[in-house]
Amino acid sequence: MKRGIDVSTYQGEISWANVKADGIDFAMIKATQGRSEANTSLRNFTDSQFMANITGANRWGIRAGVYHYLTAQSVGEAMQEAEYFLSVIEPYKTIIRLWAAVDVESKYLPQNKTLLSQVVHTFCSRVQAAGYDPII
Numbered sequence: 001m002k003r004g005i006d007v008s009t010y011q012g013e014i015s016w017a018n019v020k021a022d023g024i025d026f027a028m029i030k031a032t033q034g035r036s037e038a039n040t041s042l043r044n045f046t047d048s049q050f051m052a053n054i055t056g057a058n059r060w061g062i063r064a065g066v067y068h069y070l071t072a073q074s075v076g077e078a079m080q081e082a083e084y085f086l087s088v089i090e091p092y093k094t095i096i097r098l099w100a101a102v103d104v105e106s107k108y109l110p111q112n113k114t115l116l117s118q119v120v121h122t123f124c125s126r127v128q129a130a131g132y133d134p135i136i
Contacts, residue, residue: 002026006067009048016056026063026098029053032088034071034081035108044084058095065098070123071108078119082126093131100132 003023007014008030019027031050036042047053050066057064068085072078089096102123110116124134 004028006030007049007053011049013049014053014056016060016062019057020060020062024062026065027053027057028065028067028098028101029057030103031066031068032081032085033069034077034084034106037071037106037108040108044081046088050088054092054095063097064095065101066092066096067099067101067103068123069103069106070120071106072119072123073108073110074115075118075122078122079126082123086127086130086132089132090130096132098133099135100127101135102127104136 002025004026005019005024006028029050030047032044032046034044036045054064054066066089068081070078070081072081085100089100102120104120110119120136124136127134
């Protein structure tokens with residue numbers, strides 16, 4: 001069995017040496033988010049701890065995947081969010097050894113199941129086309 005963690009700005013500064021010592025094998029690291037739930041005018045932003053987390057995990061030999069917190073309300077917004085996510089993670093492509101995930105839980109997502117499926121499919125298709133293994 002492999003042990004993993006999910007990290008973002010909410011965990012603050014992480015001691016990756018301690019994470020490794022605790023026997024953690026992999027980390028899913030938040031890279032980006034579509035819109036802020038606290039300030040809806042803030043769109044497409046990078047998690048403030050992303051760079052420290054992705055490089056720290058790599059430095060300590062912890063396999064890393066990345067994720068985007070989806071808030072797209074349309075197929076067009078899903079494509080914009082995917083493009084932003086890809087632009088942020090591209091410099092780290094060689095050290096992303098796991099998935100490029102989409103976190104689907106925001107209150108801003110479409111309530112219509114058909115539209116939500118189209119939004120998620122659009123995002124994942126774009127991520128896959130860029131050479132990553134998408135998961136939800």
